[in-house]
Amino acid sequence: MSLRVFKLSSPQFYAQAFLDFLRLEQKVWNRTPGATGPEELVEAAGRICYMSFGEKQSPRSNEEYIQNLIAQGHESVLEHVSWTFLLIGVSRAFTHQLVRHRIGFSFSQLSQQYHEETEAEFVEPAHLRTSPRALEAWREAVETSKQAYTIILETLDGSQNGSGLDLQKKELKRAVRSAARSVLPNATETKIIITANARALRHFFKVRGSIPGDVEMREAAAAMFKVVRDDAPALFSDFSLKDLGDKTPMLVSKLTGGCAEG
Ligand SMILES: Cc1cc2nc3c(=O)[nH]c(=O)nc-3n(C[C@H](O)[C@H](O)[C@H](O)COP(=O)(O)OP(=O)(O)OC[C@H]3O[C@@H](n4cnc5c(N)ncnc54)[C@H](O)[C@@H]3O)c2cc1C
Numbered sequence: 558m559s560l561r562v563f564k565l566s567s568p569q570f571y572a573q574a575f576l577d578f579l580r581l582e583q584k585v586w587n588r589t590p591g592a593t594g595p596e597e598l599v600e601a602a603g604r605i606c607y608m609s610f611g612e613k614q615s616p617r618s619n620e621e622y623i624q625n626l627i628a629q630g631h632e633s634v635l636e637h638v639s640w641t642f643l644l645i646g647v648s649r650a651f652t653h654q655l656v657r658h659r660i661g662f663s664f665s666q667l668s669q670q671y672h673e674e675t676e677a678e679f680v681e682p683a684h685l686r687t688s689p690r691a692l693e694a695w696r697e698a699v700e701t702s703k704q705a706y707t708i709i710l711e712t713l714d715g716s717q718n719g720s721g722l723d724l725q726k727k728e729l730k731r732a733v734r735s736a737a738r739s740v741l742p743n744a745t746e747t748k749i750i751i752t753a754n755a756r757a758l759r760h761f762f763k764v765r766g767s768i769p770g771d772v773e774m775r776e777a778a779a780a781m782f783k784v785v786r787d788d789a790p791a792l793f794s795d796f797s798l799k800d801l802g803d804k805t806p807m808l809v810s811k812l813t814g815g816c817a818e819g
Pocket residue numbers: 657658659660661757760764765768817818819
């Protein structure tokens with residue numbers, strides 16, 4: 558199973574509503590032709606702070622305006638636009654790192670307590686391909702853990718509730734699956750829905766998009782980057798995708814450079 562990223566939602570800007578407001582204020586907004594909805598929403602949020610419309614509006618384009626906001630650290634305006642992604646074919650190791658991002662992210666992930674993992678697949682780390690011996694050891698280990706999972710599940714499912722606790726059927730299932738899942742490896746495939754705003758995504762790309770030794774993280778970051786870059790290039794125009802030299806992506810920002818050191 559390999560990584561796939563689905564875009565489930567993207568930001569919309571109801572420009573007419575904003576223009577209605579400006580008409581009430583008797584202000585004129587010089588809009589940049591071709592700017593996308595999310596880009597215009599961020600510009601509108603920035604301009605409302607200073608009511609910089611009409612004669613107070615600088616000749617900057619939408620992209621120049623947004624990059625200037627970012628350069629000045631006025632980044633809360635980027636929080637008004639967010640995307641929702643579904644990621645599949647990712648490992649629990651990857652999602653454990655991902656969910657450490659607390660600000661501007663929301664997560665909904667496949668539960669191993671409510672969902673049985675007897676058919677679980679495993680995400681093969683790219684680096685294993687460099688060694689047939691290591692790959693074989695990995696395959697044996699994940700298969701063994703899957704067998705142990707099934708044995709634990711079947712054995713405990715068939716046994717009486719010996720915990721001494723008076724557990725209802727649903728809670729007993731949870732206890733059994735909790736015991737069984739404890740043998741599943743970090744490589745276990747999972748599915749996760751992520752909603753994140755542009756500011757949070759920029760931070761994520763910055764700290765996670767260019768760590769050379771973390772291919773899975775770089776590939777996920779690059780896949781999400783491609784989506785948001787296409788929807789709102791001006792919000793991410795300081796980032797670019799490079800090839801690390803092995804056809805894996807590396808996300809670099811010219812404002813902040815690349816890799817965070819752990
Ligand atoms: C290369 C690397 C190695 C890592 N190694 C480890 C490791 O060995 N062990 C480990 O536990 N984690 C590790 N992490 C995870 C890291 O410490 C962060 O938890 C994770 O990257 C989320 O980043 P964040 O806190 O900046 O993001 P978010 O939680 O999204 O926060 C965004 C920003 O909000 C601000 N913020 C958020 N919460 C607070 C707060 N409570 N107080 C003040 N400001 C706040 C900060 O400016 C923060 O950068 C590593 C991360 C990287 C990139």
